[in-house]
Amino acid sequence: MSATISGIGISHGIAIGKVHRVDWGEVEVHEAAIPKELVEDEVARFHRAVRTARQQLKAIRNSIPENTTADIIDFIDTHLLMLEDTLLTAAPVELIRQRRCNAEWALKSQRDALAQVFDEMDDPYLRTRKDDVDHIVTRLQRILLGEGTHTDPQDDDQLRGAIVVAHDLTPAETVLLHHQGIAGFVTESGGPLSHTAILARSLGLPAIVGTHVTPQQIHDGDAVILDGARGILLTEYDDTTLKEYRRQQRQQQKRRSELKGLKDKPAVTLDGTRIHLLANVELHEDVLAARRAGAEGIGLYRSEFLFMNRSDIPGEEEQLQQYLSVVKTLKGLPITIRTLDLGSDKECGAEPPSEHISPNPALGLRAIRLCLKYADLFRPQLRAILRASAKGQVSMMIPMLSSAQELNEVLTLIEEVKEELHRERLAFDRNMPIGGMIEVPAAALSAGLFARKLDFLSIGTNDLIQYTLAIDRIDDEVTYLYDPLHPAVLRLIKMVIDAGQQHDVPVSMCGEMAGDPRYTRLLLGMGLNDFSVPPTSLLEVKNVIHKSLMTQLTPVVNDILNNDDPEKISELLVILNEM
Ligand code: PEP
Ligand code: MG
Secondary structure: OOEEEEOEEEEOOEEEEEEEEEOOOOOOOOOOEOOHHHHHHHHHHHHHHHHHHHHHHHHHHHHOOOOOOHHHHHHHHHHHHHOOOOOOOHHHHHHHHHHOEOHHHHHHHHHHHHHHHHHOOOOHHHHHHHHHHHHHHHHHHHHHOOOOOOOOHHHHHHHOOOEEEEOOOOHHHHHHHHHOOOOEEEEOOOOOOOHHHHHHHHHOOOEEEOOOOOHHHOOOOOEEEEEOOOOEEEEEOOHHHHHHHHHHHHHHHHHHHHHHOOOOOOOEOOOOOEOEEEEEEOOHHHHHHHHHOOOOOEEEEEHHHHHOOOOOOOOHHHHHHHHHHHHHHHOOOOEEEEOOOOEOOEOOOOOOHHHOOOOOHHHOOOHHHHHHHOHHHHHHHHHHHHHHOOOOOEEEEEOOOOOHHHHHHHHHHHHHHHHHHHHOOOOOOOOOOEEEEEOOHHHHHOHHHHHHHOOEEEEOHHHHHHHHHOOOOOOHHHHHHOOOOOHHHHHHHHHHHHHHHHOOOOEEEOOHHHHOHHHHHHHHHOOOOEEEEOHHHHHHHHHHHHOOOHHHHHHHHHHHHOOOOHHHHHHHHHHHHHO
16 A cells, blocks of 8 residues: 655655644634724734744744855845835734734735735746745734744754654744754645755755645654655555665665765875866855865856846846855865856846847857857956955856857957956956866867867866757757767867867866766766866765776777767776776
């Protein structure tokens, strides 16, 4: 017998435990008429609830350990700020006075009015801000009704090892529940874009959202299995299933702790070749994950993530502050900030990039092409990156270069910006390394041209494969053709590595291929010494490096490169990985 509830797995891992149900749905409130002479008392009751909510949030903020990411604290600060917002504080007071209704009802009415405004918004990110309004309103209503919130400290014992099932969880509640030792959580609502989802991933909590479960389907104390990777919650299962999940869980834990032991060890092959292992990051919290995994720095900082999910464009100062905060978190480790790679699948909500509708976005105004067209967008970023270089080991990397003319244009623009900063007496590192991404076959075939003028190259295999094999990387229908082992792809990679060696320019790889341990030996044998990989795969790659003997790899890798039979290449790869 088995029963399963499905949802969106937003954070991988297996959790086995008892259900602890919290906070089902909205708080039930009813309208009550307030006599005229008691209206001001009701207003005072509302103000007291706002003060209590503020104290609760401040207490949560103070209980967060110091090493928690800045983003988590930001979430709570956002809620504190919302408690100052007239839409949530002054407007309900108006309603209490006008309608002579109870505070709970005034809050509900104001919440419904705001929800309608949010629902009409096109931007999915802004729509998720509706959740923040809900969280604040629910907190206030619970205080007014004299109910506790489910993150009260006395819940500690019940929560240790529990799988929390809730209608929704705020980011603040998620942090607290994590500190209270929960094993994972399942929420009825929510999506992968929400702050709570981002948090679950960075906290390593197995989690599923968007399950649309009803209270009848699940009870306090039910023994359940949460499979975050598959996005399922098993509510009924037999002994064999439980044993199998326990085995998988043990295996995952064993693997993680084995790998953790590698964190502070340098990435060196058995015969002493030193490899540099850096991390790719999109969000600030990934920087902490990168450090936890022992990354030697950030080899790809996808700066465009700063521009997404918002309706305005971050200016020079905002960008500078973001870069400086990452530099600070890195404590002296190097970072390569990639300039904006917007366009194609990465949309920015604001003008000007969204005004252009390309008939074929991946081949259109994307990345450096878009930046060169819109200097107003590009210059502030160049200035911010250069200014950040005064405070740390910062490099700049240009995506999607394809021609000498384009490269010259970028380099001239960077020189102009440097002169500008110099005139304004703003500090920057004149020798900040500038590199280019090799993502277009034309650039790989003429890599020498780029190597001569740049300080380093980085191979972006995600796009290099897309453009070499003419397959849209976001189109499901052609995913089956996406093949890092295609002889054309391997030869292009080898050409770039060789061009770098000829010109004495370091070559790294930051595409997903670099983070896939199945390809580590192949890339080592091709002469790649610098890898930039997602933090979650860094230790797996290091593990392979530690077990590799360069002298053994080279002949097999040469065989692979000289072969154009896909089956033979796959066979040789198996041999390579089993050596
Ligand atoms: C790549 O193309 O390999 C790369 C690292 O860039 P992105 O995935 O951001 O396009
Ligand atoms: Mg790319």
